[in-house]
Amino acid sequence: MTPVVSEEYREKKKQEIIEHALVCFAEKGFQAATIDDIVKRSKMSKGSIYTYFQSKEDIYVALMNEKTEISTQHLKEELKKFDSSIEKIRFIFDIFKSQAGRSNWIDRVKVHTEFYLHASRDPDLRSLLIERAKHYYINVLVDVLEEGKMAGEIKTTTDSEIAANLFWSMLDGINFQYSALQDHYPYEDVLEEAKAMYIKSLM
Amino acid sequence: MTPVVSEEYREKKKQEIIEHALVCFAEKGFQAATIDDIVKRSKMSKGSIYTYFQSKEDIYVALMNEKTEISTQHLKEELKKFDSSIEKIRFIFDIFKSQAGRSNWIDRVKVHTEFYLHASRDPDLRSLLIERAKHYYINVLVDVLEEGKMAGEIKTTTDSEIAANLFWSMLDGINFQYSALQDHYPYEDVLEEAKAMYIKSLM
Amino acid sequence: MTPVVSEEYREKKKQEIIEHALVCFAEKGFQAATIDDIVKRSKMSKGSIYTYFQSKEDIYVALMNEKTEISTQHLKEELKKFDSSIEKIRFIFDIFKSQAGRSNWIDRVKVHTEFYLHASRDPDLRSLLIERAKHYYINVLVDVLEEGKMAGEIKTTTDSEIAANLFWSMLDGINFQYSALQDHYPYEDVLEEAKAMYIKSLM
Amino acid sequence: MTPVVSEEYREKKKQEIIEHALVCFAEKGFQAATIDDIVKRSKMSKGSIYTYFQSKEDIYVALMNEKTEISTQHLKEELKKFDSSIEKIRFIFDIFKSQAGRSNWIDRVKVHTEFYLHASRDPDLRSLLIERAKHYYINVLVDVLEEGKMAGEIKTTTDSEIAANLFWSMLDGINFQYSALQDHYPYEDVLEEAKAMYIKSLM
DNA sequence: TATGAATGAGCCTTCATTCAT
DNA sequence: TATGAATGAAGGCTCATTCAT
Structure with a gap:
């Protein structure tokens, strides 16, 4: 040692x-x-x-593999601070919104996107990716949504898994467009709109 | 000669x-x-x-630069077939849904994503990209949305540009996740959910 | 046929x-x-x-292999027009002088020089080159010089072969420098000086 | 470090x-x-x-760019050892004569010639070449000649610049022919003849 | 541990030459 | 004879990785 x-x-x-x-x-x-x-x-x-x-x-x-503010580990901790599921979801959108000015946020998104592409071609990395997507990101949202359903905040007809996938896909898409177009993309406005839209769809 | x-x-x-x-x-x-x-x-x-x-x-x-089924040129033509804006939007989602099985759809998405990344680093390509994003994709949707507002189908408080950006970002994100996770991603279900969500948010 | x-x-x-x-x-x-x-x-x-x-x-x-104004074949004919050896030598210098303005003279010199280099590396071409140098160019001059010695124009201590070699080497060098430096090289003046010097050395 | x-x-x-x-x-x-x-x-x-x-x-x-025995830098130093201009000129011829047997002299000449050709096609290298030819080689000789004129060794009617150009052109031509024809070229004899001729023309 | 020189497989591209039409 | 597309060997250069110091 x-x-x-x-x-x-x-x-x-x-x-x-x-x-x-x-x-x-x-x-x-x-x-x-x-x-x-x-x-x-x-x-x-x-x-x-x-x-x-x-x-x-x-x-x-x-x-x-590095810890980031949006790592699920950290996210789970943060989400505990909120009682309402809707508030939790709002919070996640807001985390992204708060990244808008951050100097290396675009860098991170680009590298993240490229890594996804990269990993989708390497069997080992791909498994890891799927695992992580499923068991981490998706599950965090599924938990929040299920919780919301139980609490009556979210309509019970919602398929949590689908909704969770849509949630992260949407954020991925928004971040990606932002990283490519930068100043030419209304990042914060789109996030705000997405938040409203997503929440509306849950209720 | x-x-x-x-x-x-x-x-x-x-x-x-x-x-x-x-x-x-x-x-x-x-x-x-x-x-x-x-x-x-x-x-x-x-x-x-x-x-x-x-x-x-x-x-x-x-x-x-190749013409594809989703090229704006082609899309505009197709959209003329529909009277209702909502129907037009539905139609676009359905085009993507119809790609699900297509042998080279995932290939196309991957290459498209990587090209975005690539172009975001090359000044000339980047300009082209921004131009195209703005004046083609965004405008196609903006036109549909404005039309819908005029026709009373879509609520007038909607900011068409923001909504248009959100629309394509969402689709990009969904496609991207699908291309990376493939069988592990419920592509068609997510698209269906996204369609419902997006349309609901417009009304 | x-x-x-x-x-x-x-x-x-x-x-x-x-x-x-x-x-x-x-x-x-x-x-x-x-x-x-x-x-x-x-x-x-x-x-x-x-x-x-x-x-x-x-x-x-x-x-x-192309015929040029300075090809030995042609040169020999031209030299017959002069009785005096010294005049013949003067004439050759003057041919070169008259090339000064010619549009493709520099091109020819460059290609000639490079071909020498090229040929010096290829056994077959090299033999050809040596043959031609010896039996054509050198001999033309040797004949002129010997004739001059006989006629009492040129001092008999002159080694015709050495002098002939020097003659063509000098011209080669002058042409080469001219082709490389062009306007920065006083081609005609140098030729004139070379002519005077060479003739003086023969007498 | x-x-x-x-x-x-x-x-x-x-x-x-x-x-x-x-x-x-x-x-x-x-x-x-x-x-x-x-x-x-x-x-x-x-x-x-x-x-x-x-x-x-x-x-x-x-x-x-490499330093060689015939580099002007080195040459200038060596020339200081002689009082007489004529001696200096003799000395330069003799340096070349001493290269006759040297294993890589022909290599150097070939590469030198080809480089001239090469440089004559590249604007940047061409400028360098002209600069060097003028300010180095030509000037070394001009200085020697002017000195000789002052000392009464060389006739004052000589145009130093023309004579200097002729000097180096002649040497270039001799070296070039030697590099191409090698054993078939009487290098040392031609150099000796050139030396005598050149010096005679100065007096 | 730190350094940066050494290695060589691999890649994009060129271009003389051939050949089907 | 004329054309220019097809061919593929060859070359300059890069760069991840190794290793002696």
Whole structure:
């Protein structure tokens, strides 16, 4: 067992690399971004990067596994603060809305989208993706919706699974368009409209 | 001096290359797919491909410029068949639904998504993309919605531009999730749900 | 035996190709110039060019074998017009001087130089080159010099072969510098100076 | 952050590549010589060569910028050793004469000639060439000649610039013929004759 | 651990030449 | 004879990864 300090150091270093890699991948795409790009950005040596990660792909996967504000883990905690299901859903939309100005939000969306594409081509990653989509994102929403049905907030004819899928698909689409069109896309307005529409459809 | 081969022959050849390229790009992604992959698939020679296209990117762009069932040009024509705005919107959802089984629909979506990502990084392509998004897709919907408002089908408080953006974003998101998760994604059900939700929100 | 007319036609065509090829080779160099360049310039088809020449190299060699104003064949005839050896030498310098303005003189020099380089690497061409240098160019001068010695115009201590070599080397060098530096090189003045110097050294 | 390898190491490596490239370029010409040829000769990896040079052309230019025994820099130093202008001129001829046996002299001349041709087609390189020809080679000779005129060694009617151009053109031509014809060319004799002729013309 | 030089497989593209029409 | 599409070998260059220091 290596000492804790060393482990912390490793973690800090990995995190640093991941952050710089995110920008590189967002800027050029995973394939087009080179290790040398990350080297330049992170001001680390090429060898160093390979002490912390086994391959470029490894950095990519680590980057996607990273905790973000919208990770389900974190999301679940946050949602506990609300009693109403509708409020919970409102809250999720608002989290996205609050990302609007964030400097690296578009970067994250781009990398996320590309990673989906990438993973859809790799059997192992694809399984992981499906697993995560199903058991994490979908389930978080399904729980909220079921809860809402029980509480009488949401009409019982709603198919939670379908509705949950629609929920995340819609957000994905909005984020994606935003990441591509940026200033030419009315991100916040569309999110607000989507929120109203989605909630209306549940009631 | 009449050309040895007809213009139609050239067009047929280009189309052939594009079709094989679509599969290759979908399978591996634009970057990872090699000209040799296209050579193998199309059973043409490498040189031949370069007689019809200037570069790999050129094939990519041609592929995206291709007329499809969902091209706005075609869409506008089709929409004229309907009187009601709501019916028009229903129709668009149904076009997508009808793609569900189509062999290369997922390929098309993947390539479309990746192209968006790709274009968002290239100033020239990006301008083209924004132009097209705005003046084609958005406007088609805006026209339908405005028409619906005039006809009293759609509530006048609707902001057509926002609603139009939401419409296409939602479809993009649904298609994207479908292309990534495939059998694990209830494409048709989600589309049906989205249709109901969207229409409800307009009334 | 094909009819004479057809042979003339072939010759005319070949000549045409050669002329366009000269410009292409001069502009880009033999290697960098492509058959397509010649196609574009000559407005013939690629296939046509290959009916008259077996290969790019073939055009190159034909181009070098072409009769020019400075070809020894032609030169010998011209020199007969002069009685004095010194006058003959003067005349040769003046031929070069008269090329100064000629539109394609620099092209010819460039192609000539490059062909020398090229031929020096190909055993067959190299033999041809040596043969031609020796038995043609050198001998023309040697004859003139020997004649001059006999006539008492040129001092008998002159080694004709060395002097002949020096003569052509000097001209080669002057032409070469001119072709490279063009307007920045005082071609005519240098030729005049060289003429004076060379003649002085013979007497 | 000290570099892992010293600057001298890098310089040594570059030099090594240049030396092998010289042979390759001389053997086949710049265009025909491939990076793989240099790889084979130098026994380095392809990637390695690209760590030290940006492109094939880059190696070519570096090769031409290299210090040689006949570089003006070096020449100027050497010429200081002589008081008499005539002696200086003699000395330059003798330097060339001393190259006669040198293993890579012919290679150098070939590459030099081809580079001139090459540079005459590239605007940037052409400017460099003209600059260098004028301000270096020509000026070295002009200085010697002017000095000689002042000292009464050289007749004052001589136009130094013309004479200087003739000087280098003549040497270029002699070297070029030698490089092409090799054993079939009486290099040393021609140089000796040229020396006598040139000096005689100055007095 | 840190560094960056070394490696070489792999890719896009070019182009001389062939050949069916 | 004329045309230009088809061919595929070959070449310059990149870049993920390794490894000696």
